[in-house]
Amino acid sequence: MKPKKGQVALFAVVGILILILIGFTLYTRTNVFLVNPGEDDLNAELDSIRTHIQECIRETADGDIGKPIVDIGFQGGYLKQGADTFRLYNDNRISYLCYNMENTEQCMNRMLLKEDMEQSIIDDVSINIGSCLDVQSFRQFGGFDIITGGMNVMADIEKDNVKVTLDYPITLKSKRSDASVSARQFNAVINYPLGDLYDVANTIIDFETEFGDFDQFAYMLQKKGKYIIEKKKPYPDKLYILSRRDSPYVFQFFVQGEPE
Amino acid sequence: MLKKIILFLIVVAGIAVIAAAQDACCERTVDGEWCQFTNANNCDENYRNTPVSCEQTSFCKVGCCYNSEEGQCFKSTPRSLCESDPKNTWNLDAACQIEQCSKGCCIIAGETFFVTEARCKAETSKYEDVEMDFREDVTTESACVALSRTQEKGCCVNGDSCSFTAREQCETSGAEAAGKDGFYLGTLCSNDALSCDCARQQRTGCLPDKDDVYWFDSCGNPENIYDSNKGRSYNQGYVLSEGESCSINGHDDPNCGNCEYEQGTLCAEAGDARPKFGDFVCGNLQCEANEDYSKCPSDCTQSNENKFDELNKPEMIDEIKSRGMTAYLVSNGTVPDMTERLLNHQPTNLYISVYGTTPEMYKKTAVPMTKGFWENVQQTLSMIKDFSCNTVFRLTLTKGLNFTDPEGYAKLIESAMPKFVEVKAFMAVGGSRRVLQYTDMPLHSEIQDFARDIEKHSSYKIINEKTDSRVVLLERR
Numbered sequence: 001m002k003p004k005k006g007q008v009a010l011f012a013v014v015g016i017l018i019l020i021l022i023g024f025t026l027y028t029r030t031n032v033f034l035v036n037p038g039e040d041d042l043n044a045e046l047d048s049i050r051t052h053i054q055e056c057i058r059e060t061a062d063g064d065i066g067k068p069i070v071d072i073g074f075q076g077g078y079l080k081q082g083a084d085t086f087r088l089y090n091d092n093r094i095s096y097l098c099y100n101m102e103n104t105e106q107c108m109n110r111m112l113l114k115e116d117m118e119q120s121i122i123d124d125v126s127i128n129i130g131s132c133l134d135v136q137s138f139r140q141f142g143g144f145d146i147i148t149g150g151m152n153v154m155a156d157i158e159k160d161n162v163k164v165t166l167d168y169p170i171t172l173k174s175k176r177s178d179a180s181v182s183a184r185q186f187n188a189v190i191n192y193p194l195g196d197l198y199d200v201a202n203t204i205i206d207f208e209t210e211f212g213d214f215d216q217f218a219y220m221l222q223k224k225g226k227y228i229i230e231k232k233k234p235y236p237d238k239l240y241i242l243s244r245r246d247s248p249y250v251f252q253f254f255v256q257g258e259p260e
Numbered sequence: 261m262l263k264k265i266i267l268f269l270i271v272v273a274g275i276a277v278i279a280a281a282q283d284a285c286c287e288r289t290v291d292g293e294w295c296q297f298t299n300a301n302n303c304d305e306n307y308r309n310t311p312v313s314c315e316q317t318s319f320c321k322v323g324c325c326y327n328s329e330e331g332q333c334f335k336s337t338p339r340s341l342c343e344s345d346p347k348n349t350w351n352l353d354a355a356c357q358i359e360q361c362s363k364g365c366c367i368i369a370g371e372t373f374f375v376t377e378a379r380c381k382a383e384t385s386k387y388e389d390v391e392m393d394f395r396e397d398v399t400t401e402s403a404c405v406a407l408s409r410t411q412e413k414g415c416c417v418n419g420d421s422c423s424f425t426a427r428e429q430c431e432t433s434g435a436e437a438a439g440k441d442g443f444y445l446g447t448l449c450s451n452d453a454l455s456c457d458c459a460r461q462q463r464t465g466c467l468p469d470k471d472d473v474y475w476f477d478s479c480g481n482p483e484n485i486y487d488s489n490k491g492r493s494y495n496q497g498y499v500l501s502e503g504e505s506c507s508i509n510g511h512d513d514p515n516c517g518n519c520e521y522e523q524g525t526l527c528a529e530a531g532d533a534r535p536k537f538g539d540f541v542c543g544n545l546q547c548e549a550n551e552d553y554s555k556c557p558s559d560c561t562q563s564n565e566n567k568f569d570e571l572n573k574p575e576m577i578d579e580i581k582s583r584g585m586t587a588y589l590v591s592n593g594t595v596p597d598m599t600e601r602l603l604n605h606q607p608t609n610l611y612i613s614v615y616g617t618t619p620e621m622y623k624k625t626a627v628p629m630t631k632g633f634w635e636n637v638q639q640t641l642s643m644i645k646d647f648s649c650n651t652v653f654r655l656t657l658t659k660g661l662n663f664t665d666p667e668g669y670a671k672l673i674e675s676a677m678p679k680f681v682e683v684k685a686f687m688a689v690g691g692s693r694r695v696l697q698y699t700d701m702p703l704h705s706e707i708q709d710f711a712r713d714i715e716k717h718s719s720y721k722i723i724n725e726k727t728d729s730r731v732v733l734l735e736r737r
Contacts, residue, residue, distance in 0.1 A: 043716045082291025084298045099297070101322070101336075102313050108295070108322050109337040113345070114330065183712075187705055202332070203401075209336035210355055222405050 037144050042172045042181040045144070049135050050186060053166060056132040057188040060125045061164045065132055068124035069162050069192050076253030077112040077198070079120040085110075087237060087254050094239065097201065098208050100256040105212025107255055109205055114157050114198060121155040125164055129153065135170060147171040159195040164188050197242045197251035200227055204240055208255050216240075236260070285314035287340050295320035295338035307340075314338055324356035325349075331378025333361035365398035365407050372408045374401040386728055413499065414445040415454060415481070422449040422456035424481035448484070450477040451497030460497075461490055464517065464538025466527035472502070473517025473527045473540045486517030488536035503695055511544035511629065518542070520695070524629045544629065574598070574605035581608070590654070592626065593640030594633050606649040612640060612678070613654045616661075617668030625661040641676040651678040657710065658686035659700045666713035673718050677736070681720050683711040685730035704730040 037045070059065045071079055075086070076095030086093040098107035129151070139146050149169035156163040165187040173180040207214040216229040230241040236257030243250050286303035289296050295314045296302070303309040314320035318339075325334040325342035326349050333356040334342070342350040351358050366373045366380030373383070377394050384392040398404050409427060416423050416430035418441055430443040440455075447453070450460035458479035464486045465476055475483040475493060485505040487493035493500065506516035511525045512533035519525040519542035528543025535541050580587040587607040593599060593614070602610070616622035619634040630636070644651045653673050657663040673681055685702040686692070702710070704727050711732035715722055720734040 040716070080291075082289055082293045082296070083302055084296065085291075085293055098336075099314075101315050106336060108315060109325075109334050111325060111334045111337045111341055113327070185708075189703060189705060202334075206335055222402055224405075 037174050039179045046181050049138050053186040057164050059132050060128045062190045066128045068121045073251040094254050096256045097253040098205050098255040100258045107208050109209050118155040122153045126153045143175050145173045157195045160193050162190045192249040193244050193247050200242050284309045284311040285317050287319045294341035322354045324351040324353050326360050331376045331382050364394050364396035365404035367393040372404045374404040415447045415449040416443050417441050424449050446499040448497050449481045464540045471519045471526050488515040508542050512541050574601045577605045577607045593637045596636050596639035599640045599643050609650040611652045611654045617665045621662050645677040652680045652682050653678040654682045656686050666710050667717045670714045670717035681734040683732045
């Protein structure tokens, strides 16, 4: 009698396990693997993709993958520097923004444009963004297709921040129904006052080109201590290191001097 | 002979080496740099180069470079570098003493910038509702900075006399050291650190050109905005901004004098109201609701009776449209009777501003002056679908107030069924800056996210956006 009881118990346990397995399969088919996703499911997936893209933009613009905005500040507005356009100082290749003019105090403006810096950021992010961007990986469990368009990076240097935008049309389309959702622009705002310090740099160059010097103390006082301007004189050049009291971001550049 | 040939070859080789190492001004280098004095080998052979310094050449001569897009001027800029961009124009005057480059003081939101007029225009255009204020008579940066400083308020101590005034009206220029003559920025004249015989918070009253009720000291100097919590209002004898002051709870608030003209309150004699201290309160500007006009500030009576009566008629819209113009009407929807009348006088676009998804949120954000505001707004919203004109459900979102609950907004939108939904960020411009900060403005990316949430929970889809204005537009599918 006892062995029979044991058999019944065994069958019952096996039966329960089979039921649980069937239930689990049905659950994952509909919920985890999104066999037939509706618009809400697709929107949820799109949100995850959006977060992934935004994180990737940030990683590329100011993270482990790249720091073009920080580098631009350290290198006087240029990421790629041609021969004789910079001076190595404390391991940084700091650009000359004003070249020496022989036998005069004044210097020749190299005219750094905001749009050139924006282009440098765009080029750098465009090259690196592929190393973290992988929207197709979101498709592996889903019952939907991810249709993507061409990728276009944009950068906008504002007074208090730099906005990096990725124009990347993405459509998630259900494989079994007409449900689909789309998104196009993704961005990350990097809170570095590059635009503001660029304006200060231009003011300094204005003075250097016209008078051959700049009184940083008077300027700092005039601006009520908002900016910190250090002027160093590694012979024969002048190095300006600019920052704002409310931010660790640094913009530095050289004004070329004339050797005696 | 052989010796001569060898000598000749050595000389030629020497010249070649020297020539190869010679520096020159390259109009453009192989690295893409313009006007660089460098080794001649670096010069791009498709451009000019001369073995003299760049400023001596015709192509890299320095002058003024004007960028019309940014309104920016670059002094002592080489010609070829400047002209490499079609948006730039080059001028021989290296110091940029040309009309386009003359700088003045640009005032945006109380901040001053010493820039060109074109730059001022470009910067101002980034902000909605900000009018360009460019002072071309201010010709130096320090004068521009001083322009903002002259209006700063503080106590002017001059011998026995103490007056709370603007810096520019203070004639003494002594050092700002406690107890001495001079201008004390942001300090009340009753502050114990000063040598003024003025006792704090003796009475309350109104100030010309100001909306609020103020405390006054015994010398007659205004202090901070009236707050029945005297200690908080006194702020240890220093100026307290409007934003940091108390908030009123409707008109006739006995405890707070931080009036909001835009919300219909203005400093006025208390009348029947009973402030905890003094004889002034934030009076009600909505005189129609009051029979007692004496309680209203004088300009209120005038505004209701004369200025707005004609404009308040919906026939005004017919008049506008009959002249071939478009009529945009923006309403907070708190007067449903008027909304109903508008059905027979429909504007081109009807905007209904909605400030919250619950009565509590709405009240906190819009501080309505009328009872039953929530029911009134709901009644107006229920009429939106009866309009044939463009109807817009307008959200002005402010952090910490109504920038929350997109699902709730989606429900309201679904029940009202407007043609469009405008999701926009509060902008810290105009009078709003007195009570809200720049940090209260949602970023455009946050507005985008909010609009997407509404899109997710409604039958509306995003069709357009404008980054500068931080606004996203949705349309009914």
